[in-house]
Amino acid sequence: MVFMGDRATLLETGRFVQHRVHRPGSAMNAAFGGTATGNDETTDTPETPETPEIIKATETAETAGCAATVESTEFTEDTGSARTGRSVGATGTSGSVESPESAESEARHRRAADAGDTASMSVLGALLLRRGDLDAAEPYLRGATAEGDRAAANNLGVLLHQRGYVDDAAGWWRIAAVAGSAAAAHALGRHYRERGDEPGAEYWLRQSAEQGHALGAYALADLLEHRSDVGAERWLRAAAEQGHREAAYRLARLLDRNAADDPHDAFGRPGLGPGAGELPGASGRAARRKDDGPVAGPATGRVGEAEQWYRQAAARGHRRAALHLGAILEQRGEPKEAGRWYLISAKAGEARAACALGFLLRDAGDEESAAVWWLRAAQDGDGNAANALGALHAARGEQQTAERWYRAAMDAGDVNGAYNLGLLCAAQDRTPQAEQWYRRAAYAGHREAANALAVLLLQAGDATGAEPWFSKAAEAGSVDAAFNLGILYSGRDEDRMALVWYERAAAAGHTEAALQVGMALLHHGEEQEAERHLRCAAGGGSAEAAFRLAGVLDSRQPPPGPPALGEPMPEKTECEEWYERAAEQGHRRAQVRVGMLAAARGDVDSAARWYREAAESGSRNGAFNLGLLLAREGSEREAALWWSRAANDGHGRAALRLALLAARRGELTEGQRWCARAVQLGPAEVAERAARLSEALHQELTA
Numbered sequence: 001m002v003f004m005g006d007r008a009t010l011l012e013t014g015r016f017v018q019h020r021v022h023r024p025g026s027a028m029n030a031a032f033g034g035t036a037t038g039n040d041e042t043t044d045t046p047e048t049p050e051t052p053e054i055i056k057a058t059e060t061a062e063t064a065g066c067a068a069t070v071e072s073t074e075f076t077e078d079t080g081s082a083r084t085g086r087s088v089g090a091t092g093t094s095g096s097v098e099s100p101e102s103a104e105s106e107a108r109h110r111r112a113a114d115a116g117d118t119a120s121m122s123v124l125g126a127l128l129l130r131r132g133d134l135d136a137a138e139p140y141l142r143g144a145t146a147e148g149d150r151a152a153a154n155n156l157g158v159l160l161h162q163r164g165y166v167d168d169a170a171g172w173w174r175i176a177a178v179a180g181s182a183a184a185a186h187a188l189g190r191h192y193r194e195r196g197d198e199p200g201a202e203y204w205l206r207q208s209a210e211q212g213h214a215l216g217a218y219a220l221a222d223l224l225e226h227r228s229d230v231g232a233e234r235w236l237r238a239a240a241e242q243g244h245r246e247a248a249y250r251l252a253r254l255l256d257r258n259a260a261d262d263p264h265d266a267f268g269r270p271g272l273g274p275g276a277g278e279l280p281g282a283s284g285r286a287a288r289r290k291d292d293g294p295v296a297g298p299a300t301g302r303v304g305e306a307e308q309w310y311r312q313a314a315a316r317g318h319r320r321a322a323l324h325l326g327a328i329l330e331q332r333g334e335p336k337e338a339g340r341w342y343l344i345s346a347k348a349g350e351a352r353a354a355c356a357l358g359f360l361l362r363d364a365g366d367e368e369s370a371a372v373w374w375l376r377a378a379q380d381g382d383g384n385a386a387n388a389l390g391a392l393h394a395a396r397g398e399q400q401t402a403e404r405w406y407r408a409a410m411d412a413g414d415v416n417g418a419y420n421l422g423l424l425c426a427a428q429d430r431t432p433q434a435e436q437w438y439r440r441a442a443y444a445g446h447r448e449a450a451n452a453l454a455v456l457l458l459q460a461g462d463a464t465g466a467e468p469w470f471s472k473a474a475e476a477g478s479v480d481a482a483f484n485l486g487i488l489y490s491g492r493d494e495d496r497m498a499l500v501w502y503e504r505a506a507a508a509g510h511t512e513a514a515l516q517v518g519m520a521l522l523h524h525g526e527e528q529e530a531e532r533h534l535r536c537a538a539g540g541g542s543a544e545a546a547f548r549l550a551g552v553l554d555s556r557q558p559p560p561g562p563p564a565l566g567e568p569m570p571e572k573t574e575c576e577e578w579y580e581r582a583a584e585q586g587h588r589r590a591q592v593r594v595g596m597l598a599a600a601r602g603d604v605d606s607a608a609r610w611y612r613e614a615a616e617s618g619s620r621n622g623a624f625n626l627g628l629l630l631a632r633e634g635s636e637r638e639a640a641l642w643w644s645r646a647a648n649d650g651h652g653r654a655a656l657r658l659a660l661l662a663a664r665r666g667e668l669t670e671g672q673r674w675c676a677r678a679v680q681l682g683p684a685e686v687a688e689r690a691a692r693l694s695e696a697l698h699q700e701l702t703a
Contacts, residue, residue: 052158052173052187053215054130055151113140118147126155134159145172150179157187166191177204182213190219198223209235214242221247225254240309245316252309252321314341319348326356335360346373351380358388367392378405383414390420399424415441419449431456447473451481463488474501479508486513495520506533511540518548527552538578543585550578550590583610588619595625604629615642620649627654636661647674652681656690668697 106127112120122144128137138159144152157172170191176184189205192198202223208216221235233254239247307328313321322345329338339360345353354377361370371392377385386409394402402424410417422437435456441449454469467488473481482505489498499520505513514537521530531552537545553575572580576597582590595610608629614622623646631639640661646654659674675697678690 052161052169052190053154053183054126054158055154055181055183113143118144118149121147122149122152122155125152129155129159134162145175148179150176150181150184153179154181154184154187157184161187177207180211182208182211182216185211186213186216186219189216193219193223198227209238212238212242214239214244214247217242218244218247221250225250240312243316245313245318245321248309248313248316249318249321252306252313252324255309256306256324314344317348319345319350319353322348323350323353323356326353330356330360335364346376349380351377351382351385354380355382355385355388358385362388378408378412381412383409383412383417386412387414387416387420390417390424394424394427399428415444415446415449418444419446419452422449422452426452426456442469442472445476447476447478447481450476451478451484454481455484458484458488474504477508479505479510479513482508483510483513486516490516506536509536509540511537511542511545514540515542515545515548518545522548522552538581541585543582543587543590546578546582546585547587547590547593550575550582550593553578554593583613586617588614588617588622591617592619592621592625595622599625599629604633615645618649620646620651620654623649624651624654624657627657631657647677647681650681652678652683652686652690655681656686656693659690659693663693663697668701672697672701 106124109120109124109127113124121140125137125140125144128134128140138156141152141156141159145156153172153176157169157176159169160166160172161169170188173184173188173191177188185204185208189201189203189208191201192204193201202220205216205220205223209220217235217239221232221239224235225232233251236247236251236254240251307325310321310325310328314325322341326338326341326345329335329341339357342353342357342360346357354373358370358373358377361367361373371389374385374388374392378389386405390402390405390409392402393399393405403421406417406420406424408417410421418437418441422434422441425431425434425437435453438449438453438456442453450469450473454466454473457463457466457469467485470481470485470488474485482501486498486501486505489495489501499517502513502516502520506517514533518530518533518537521527521533531549534545534549534552538549553573557573557575576594579590579594579597583594591610591614595607595614598604598610599607608626611622611626611629615626623642627639627642627646630636630642640658643651643654643657643661647658655674655678659671659678662668662671662674672694675690675694679687679694681687
């Protein structure tokens with residue numbers, strides 16, 4: 001979270017709202033191996049103290065700045081944590097019950113203090129101050145301060161600060177800090193920072209940090225980071241090494257600052273939408289998991305030190321650290337462990353963790369539990385979770401409920417909500433409403449909405465209006481928009497510009513764009529470069545690319561001769577493997593070619609199978625070749641059926657074969673009819689032979 005201004009000042013103004021934490025069910029604990037003890041009800045409070053520390057005075061002035069054993073709403077020197085409500089040996093602000101031993105100790109210190117013992121006055125004053133009894137604490141602290149007790153001077157400053165006498169408090173902190181109190185130096189540094197005196201703040205915070213004070217090191221790092229000073233990392237590390245959980249978290253974020261995308265960047269990530277609402281003209285590669293989590297997935301190499309600090313902060317109850325640790329583990333392929341940390345974070349009130357947990361459960365097939373966590377996150381204002389709920393209800397056909405959640409996402413400030421509303425309306429053929437929502441999201445900077453809006457405009461015949469939106473989306477990184485822009489320029493015969501955008505889309509992994517680039521390069525004779533793009537497209541699942549790639553490889557091979565008698569069947573070449581891949585995807589020309597290669601190897605059964613598949617899919621070449629194969633096997637009647645289908649689809653050679661078959665049977669008129677058809681269809685060689693046969697049949701008929 002980015003803080004504007006001084007962190008302590010913001011905390012004191014009450015701008016941070018504590019979220020109510022609900023106790024999750026035991027079934028979820030079992031699903032992810034349980035949670036860490038003590039994390040069920042904790043909230044993630046900022047690590048910067050709201051008020052200065054109270055130092056528990058000890059028996060001598062030399063040790064007056066040692067760690068306190070009592071924790072209340074104040075911070076202590078031992079851990080620097082902000083946990084509230086734990087009291088050891090005294091009745092603190094949390095309302096815990098005093099133990100007999102602490103009561104006896106307090107009575108002993110009171111007797112000694114009343115007798116004038118400086119150390120007991122300091123200890124008793126700190127105890128009363130921690131309890132909130134300022135009136136009773138003040139005379140004891142002033143008495144100990146007058147005797148030179150630096151812990152009492154610091155605590156007197158705390159007391160005066162709580163009463164609103166800030167300048168007087170600073171005076172006593174200065175006295176204690178000069179005497180060597182690291183806690184007082186920290187408090188004084190914060191006081192100067194609140195006053196806008198950054199040089200003074202840095203001086204005293206550095207004094208505190210260099211004495212090994214965790215809170216001083218953290219406050220100094222915060223100040224230096226605010227000024228973009230590289231020294232911030234050193235002091236964050238120093239505080240983190242002493243167990244300061246917020247320092248550990250911020251150190252991890254500093255080490256890992258480029259790992260997460262900003263969901264509010266201009267033309268940001270596509271959101272979740274109903275599967276039926278995929279855009280016409282787009283490749284349908286909508287991000288369904290990678291981008292729909294609460295935080296962007298870790299980049300390659302996001303391991304090591306940053307993860308260690310996330311883990312340390314998370315183990316100490318930092319809910320955002322638990323969230324990021326879960327994201328790292330999920331990216332690494334450890335969903336159960338990731339779910340455990342997401343669960344800890346979600347229980348502590350982190351909406352993004354609840355949303356991420358929902359996605360993990362959905363991926364595991366438990367949509368009902370996923371919906372529970374998405375609902376919880378959405379109610380806490382997480383737009384991504386609201387989008388997920390919208391997509392869930394849209395997939396179930398509950399369009400009104402889906403629309404309500406998409407609107408909730410939009411109200412939460414998630415522009416994906418408007419985009420998903422557009423997808424929902426488009427799936428219902430409510431084109432005007434779809435355009436309205438796409439336009440709203442596009443103006444808010446959603447790149448996929450801009451692409452979808454351009455597609456709608458193009459379908460309506462407004463190419464002039466579509467082009468700027470395609471360009472804006474493509475420039476912002478939409479792969480589909482870059483491909484669509486290539487189609488737009490290609491339709492205008494602006495091949496150079498079309499190739500530019502196809503190449504951009506292909507570089508981002510767009511299969512069809514890589515095919516278009518490969519075909520363009522083939523057209524210009526750049527076979528090697530074309531092969532590279534065709535391989536990318538074929539590897540991405542394009543049947544046409546696989547066929548074209550096989551053709552390139554096939555052209556480099558010498559024509560195979562007929563197999564010699566007794567010679568083993570040759571192994572399949574790479575080009576035949578690509579032909580087969582395309583054929584298996586239903587590519588008719590590839591099916592014919594695979595059949596031809598099988599026939600050349602003498603594998604008649606495979607050849608017949610592929611020819612038949614092509615013919616049944618409407619390939620006239622497949623039908624013709626199947627007829628040849630059947631005729632060769634003696635099945636002329638069935639061969640004639642396939643030749644008839646091919647001839648009726650415009651295959652001249654099939655018409656000529658039918659004419660020859662009719663002539664052999666003595667069906668001269670039928671033969672002439674097919675000869676005329678063959679002359680009409682061609683090619684020239686076929687037309688010439690058909691004309692000669694027709695003349696011979698005519699002479700036979702008139703003889």
